[in-house]
Amino acid sequence: MTASNPVKLKPGDTIGILGxxxxxxxxxxxxxxxxxxxxxxxxxxxxxxxxxxxxxTCAEYADVExxxxxxxxxxxxxxxxxxxxxxxxMTLAARRPVLPNHKILETTQDRLAEKDFxxxxxxxTARYADVSSVASLRAGAAAIGLPxxxxxxxxxxxxxxxxxxxxxxxxxxxxxxxxxxxxxxxGFVPFEREISVIAARGADGTVECFDVTExxxxxHILRVSHAPAAIPESLAAQARDIATRIATALNYIGVLxxxxxxxxxxxxxxxxxxxxxxxxxxxGHWTLDGxxxxxxxxxxxxxxxxxxxxxxxxxxxxxxxxxxxxVLGYETWLTVPGATVHLYGKxxxxxxxKMGHVTEVKPD
Ligand code: AMP
Numbered sequence: 001m002t003a004s005n006p007v008k009l010k011p012g013d014t015i016g017i018l019g020x021x022x023x024x025x026x027x028x029x030x031x032x033x034x035x036x037x038x039x040x041x042x043x044x045x046x047x048x049x050x051x052x053x054x055x056x057t058c059a060e061y062a063d064v065e066x067x068x069x070x071x072x073x074x075x076x077x078x079x080x081x082x083x084x085x086x087x088x089x090m091t092l093a094a095r096r097p098v099l100p101n102h103k104i105l106e107t108t109q110d111r112l113a114e115k116d117f118x119x120x121x122x123x124x125t126a127r128y129a130d131v132s133s134v135a136s137l138r139a140g141a142a143a144i145g146l147p148x149x150x151x152x153x154x155x156x157x158x159x160x161x162x163x164x165x166x167x168x169x170x171x172x173x174x175x176x177x178x179x180x181x182x183x184x185x186x187g188f189v190p191f192e193r194e195i196s197v198i199a200a201r202g203a204d205g206t207v208e209c210f211d212v213t214e215x216x217x218x219x220h221i222l223r224v225s226h227a228p229a230a231i232p233e234s235l236a237a238q239a240r241d242i243a244t245r246i247a248t249a250l251n252y253i254g255v256l257x258x259x260x261x262x263x264x265x266x267x268x269x270x271x272x273x274x275x276x277x278x279x280x281x282x283x284g285h286w287t288l289d290g291x292x293x294x295x296x297x298x299x300x301x302x303x304x305x306x307x308x309x310x311x312x313x314x315x316x317x318x319x320x321x322x323x324x325x326x327v328l329g330y331e332t333w334l335t336v337p338g339a340t341v342h343l344y345g346k347x348x349x350x351x352x353x354k355m356g357h358v359t360e361v362k363p364d
Contacts, residue, residue, distance in 0.1 A: 006203050007076050007097050009304035011035030016074030016096070018061075018088070020047025022344040022354060023080035023280050026288070028052050030296035036304065041070050048344045049080075061088040071095035078254065078303050082108055082278050083155060099303040100254040100278055107250070108278045111153045111184050121249055123242055124272045126261075127187040137171045140185040147188040152180040159220020164188065189272060191261035195229045197243035198284035200298035200308050201252045208298065208308045209240040210291065213283045215259075221352060225283045225319040227290060231262060231269070238271055246276060255299035257281030282321065282354070289340045289359040290317030315363040327355035338362070 020042025059066035089102030129140030152161035
């Protein structure tokens with residue numbers, strides 16, 4: 001894509017989605033409602049997104065021939081997970097527009113680069129230090145103070161690749177357990193709550209944020225989201241402003257999520273950015289039933305070059321994830337008045353696996 005040749009899809013055109021999980025599935029369903037087709041590329045034959053599209057490519061991300069054929073079948077490429085290999089994105093980008101621009105992944109795939117980028121915008125994060133050895137872990141701990149959170153720079157998710165290091169712990173043992181060569185150490189943030197902003201940025205630079213979401217985690221996995229977050233409007237406005245600045249600075253096209261901590265302070269609560277997800281996000285699932293437009297549709301609109309919608313929230317919304325065996329209760333959820341059940345069609349309910357979610361909307 002160039003400035004003089006922006007993407008402008010028309011109904012009947014095809015979006016290529018890298019990744020076949022529930023996010024790809026819900027993106028494809030949203031695209032279908034707008035008369036757009038999707039082709040999903042995933043190496044996993046059991047991909048939930050394959051069930052809802054007519055055309056699928058089941059191949060490895062390094063399979064250049066399959067990528068070339070896929071590119072030939074689609075009008076634009078997007079992705080539903082942030083760990084798209086750089087070589088995959090580059091192969092596709094040589095043939096078709098990739099949105100959001102794959103260069104963004106260089107920043108968001110690396111926790112250190114991401115923190116440097118966010119703090120470079122003058123936005124607060126936890127204090128952090130680059131760690132690549134036991135010696136630098138000791139130095140980081142001395143500078144930041146303990147407790148602190150040690151995270152692998154790459155490929156961490158849902159708390160994987162993380163360890164808390166406390167006073168009295170042996171840094172050498174914590175470092176060895178993480179089994180990595182590059183990590184960051186973050187000061188432990190005594191947050192009062194966790195929130196996220198789901199923001200969409202269109203090709204024309206317009207940004208639309210959904211109402212701020214409040215998120216409750218268990219075992220590092222999102223369990224429940226509430227919208228709107230129970231925070232003062234002035235803080236919510238700051239949160240939306242942070243997400244808008246990040247999306248704009250990245251020259252982003254599509255939906256992104258910015259996870260933040262609300263930190264208590266003498267002069268009232270303040271915000272710290274924890275993480276950027278360059279994709280639709282679990283904490284935005286409430287928008288499927290709780291708003292006039294969903295995060296999935298906003299993403300499709302953005303990458304199609306269509307106008308973004310102004311989202312109107314329908315009430316107080318709660319989204320409950322069905323994780324692992326939780327999904328066995330789906331029949332009970334089906335009988336709950338006002339509840340909307342979403343099941344992702346995954347055959348095996350492994351512990352910690354996101355199997356579905358339920359939204360409940362109560363009028364304000
Ligand atoms: P992350 O993978 O960075 O999103 O971290 C997963 C979860 O771990 C977050 O949602 C927080 O609940 C917790 N966490 C991560 N980093 C910190 C931190 N620096 N201080 C306190 N809790 C954290």
